[in-house]
Amino acid sequence: MDMEAGTTVIRSVDDVLDARAVTTVFQPIVRLDSWWRKRHEVVGYEALTRGPAGTPWESPLELFDAAAERGRRAELDWICRATAYRAAMDAGLPYGLTLFVNTEPQALDVPCPPDLAPTILDAQLRLRVVAEMTVRAIGHDPSALLTAAEAGRAAGWGIALDDVGAEPASPALLPFVHPDVVKVDRHLTRRPDVDPAARVVNAIVAYAERSGAAVLAEGIETEEHLAAALGLGATLGQGWLFGRPGPLPPDVADRRSTLSVPFVVPPATTGGRTPYEIVAARKPTAEATKRMLLPLSRYLEAMAMDPAEPPILLASFQEGRFFTPATARRYASAAGTAALVAALATELPAEPAPGVRGTALGGDDPLRGEWNVVVVGPHFAGALVARDLADTGDDGDRRFTYALTYDRDLVLDTARALLHWIVPT
Known part of the structure; x- marks a missing residue:
């Protein structure tokens, strides 16, 4: 199948990767207490990757699965992050707004492709980034997840742990990654009344109180979801109620927030001790x-x-x-x-x-x-x-x-x- 992305003919996922033919859309993250006052205060954006439109790899899930089959998943992760950084910097995203970017921990063990390195270094100076990692990563490679979190903090960035609550056991992982932001899985926002939800919420609140981390509720599409998110103790929110993924607004460079996403004090490293x-x-x-x-x-x-x-x-x-x-x-x-x-x-x-x-x-x-x-x-x-x-x-x-x-x-x-x-x- 021949598909065109710009002037590049896309016949395979290798063509997508070789041409760096991915794009980034952004979804706003808002301060929840501002929504009740109808001020809709944006504190940051999550960068979301899309493959070339009209190709089998337009969906990020299909794109990453295909790249993994070709042994190029880590390279794709570097491409996605560099593309997101470049799009945010070109739009003039101010340092006062936080950029959330998904990160594969295992990719950080793979050297950055040389053509992407200048963008990565530029972003470290110009953007306030929170690297998002999923709780599922610790089950596959705990060492890589902890090392990735330490590397992100060494670069001056924050860490978010995603999908917390997707499984009842996931809150136990919080103190190991010690995230600055806990992203509550959308099913808790949609069904806060189910029995396991109370235990998960109590664990999240306990971690947030001990660490000072922010709680971010995902999947907020209605006023009922918003009320549930506030009931979960979330201070930040994300979902279609606040905006669908798309380009950054034209005036993003002039936007300011009265609330910065907090970066908490990380735990001391163990230094290789037993x-x-x-x-x-x-x-x-x-x-x-x-x-x-x-x-x-x-x-x-x-x-x-x-x-x-x-x-x-x-x-x-x-x-x-x-x-x-x-x-x-x-x-x-x-x-x-x-x-x-x-x-x-x-x-x-x-x-x-x-x-x-x-x-x-x-x-x-x-x-x-x-x-x-x-x-x-x-x-x-x-x-x-x-x-x-x-x-x-x-x-x-x-x-x-x-x-x-x-x-x-x-x-x-x-x-x-x-x-x-x-x-x-």
Whole structure:
């Protein structure tokens, strides 16, 4: 099929990518309290990609799927972001208005194409950008998502976590990415009365109160949706009620907002330290045998099986043989509802139990000397961190120095550390 995009003949998705033949439309993001006063105060815009009109790749979903089949998904992500930045800068988007741009975390591991690099660098100086990442990314590659968030902040940009609430487990991911903006999935705006919605909303509000993040409700098309969004605690909104995607307004360069999208203070990086090193630097440690520590570990694992507030469960077992069949059954049970269940040990397969993410440790990995169990939910957080004292003899009599903590910030630091070890499947 031959389609023309400008003067370029488009026969394949490769032609689209080679010609950089994508366009950007923009949807306004508004301050919700201003809508009640009929002032319709715009605080920013989300950039949305479209492929060449009239081609099979006009839809962004079809475009990205086709690019992925050709092994060029990361390149397309760079193209889309550069095109959005250029369109915003050419229109004169002022620094006081925030530009939301979707970002694939894995794409940041791929070098920027040289022809796009000047636009990317120019945007870092001229635009106030929030990089949007979806909660689904953490399930595929937690390390890439955290690294991408850190890279975005290093560039002076904010982070938004998209689709929060699309699954009941998604709020458990908030403290790991530590987004500046929580984008509430549209189904909560449309159906705020369903039972899971209350739990999700409470988790989002708790995170926003602790962090100072803004809550943005998507899919607002009616006054009823707007009322529901305000009931969810959203301060920002997006949807057809405020404007459909299209070009930036001709007077965008002259527009101002009295409310800036907040950039919150990010968590400190773990610096490559292990969970035991992180906790032992701040908490006293004690000595115990493995037999004495097992009930503490089992308690934390039981807390990971709460279907009402699905958490994240991360554990390192030193060696694969310690991930026993009984352990595998417990972790598979937790994986049925949890946002993420992951295990790390030597000689561990990619899925050591149904639904469990496995990461094989090298023989000289510092985690091989530690036994860690970390659970983080929307409200509960606990961690057992233990360092092997290298005893011989019966497994249950092996001694560890250990610490048990329910300090949420400290537990989150240990969880972030472990997430950086988890590699994509």
